[in-house]
Ligand SMILES: Nc1ncnc2c1ncn2[C@@H]1O[C@H](COP(=O)(O)OP(=O)(O)O)[C@@H](O)[C@H]1O
């Protein structure tokens with residue numbers, strides 16, 4: 429068994445921005461319990477920004493990105509120091525893994541990240557993952573760690589994802605409201621109809637329930653079951669007890685970077701297809717060739733995510749494009765052999781290879 433456990437800021441820190449040793453201890457105990465039975469575990473821990481508030485005498489979570497990044501630089505160090513010490517007491521070694529969006533969406537980075545995790549787990553290390561907050565800019569940030577955890581679960585081929593928060597599960601509405609009821613199981617999207625997750629979460633966390641549900645969708649669509657409960661019930665959760673909310677798997681494994689494309693990426697431009705190309709993509713799972721593209725919108729570089737739309741403008745797919753927006757217009761409507769003959773063999777490549785394309789229609 430390989431388990432990914434994600435713990436939110438609100439479950440690790442006090443309101444005044446210091447790490448709460450008891451709370452961190454509960455999470456550490458759960459990880460140690462998984463390891464003690466011989467299973468592997470990756471810990472995705474938020475809390476860098478929250479843990480930086482106290483040392484920097486910031487009264488609350490800053491709104492501007494540079495101050496958040498400064499707080500994360502200070503807080504991440506404290507967080508890892510704390511984990512290192514706590515896990516060392518149980519004889520376990522910690523490895524810090526800081527990821528950016530590119531690390532799970534670009535093929536070369538993705539492979540590196542996959543290999544790093546495989547080696548860390550083989551060596552018996554407990555990988556402690558967070559977003560690389562100090563370098564990520566606003567356009568390329570996850571912002572919350574819920575979706576990051578779902579993508580990490582996929583990246584390491586996890587058998588289960590456990591999301592630990594300050595609330596003991598998903599409720600039909602905000603848990604403070606008297607009519608809200610706990611939901612034990614989410615078997616499909618239909619079970620989420622009418623569930624109100626609109627109200628924001630804690631003062632230190634980001635995303636609230638919205639991003640947890642999005643994370644659950646990403647993981648379950650890839651065949652990974654998800655349990656959402658409070659950090660206080662972490663031990664019960666890792667023991668497989670029916671605490672909190674269980675999201676059942678709804679689909680099968682897919683390439684992680686394609687999941688990212690489908691669920692979260694901000695695309696940089698649009699390619700408009702003719703009807704034939706639309707059919708080729710949707711019905712035959714073909715690669716997108718220049719011959720079927722009628723227009724290019726936006727500015728992007730080769731390797732960027734783009735939307736692919738039909739003649740009516742409706743979204744058909746998302747993909748990682750192989751060419752810059754500046755070089756594509758001269759290629760449109762032309763056959764692969766014509767392009768190779770006039771522009772060189774390098775232009776024989778598809779505009780988007782089918783392995784880099786995910787259908788959205
Ligand atoms: N339907 C709901 N069920 C449970 N919690 C909800 C719901 N709607 C909003 N929330 C809020 O989401 C919060 C958890 O999100 P967040 O503060 O971002 O946590 P974390 O720091 O663990 O990621 C809960 O404390 C709760 O106030």
Ligand SMILES: N[C@@H](CCC(=O)OP(=O)(O)O)C(=O)O
Pocket residue numbers: 435436437438473474475476477478500558559561571572573574632633634635636
């Ligand atoms: N990477 C950020 C996580 C941001 C955050 O607050 O996430 P979460 O508590 O999981 O909603 C940090 O460590 O502060």
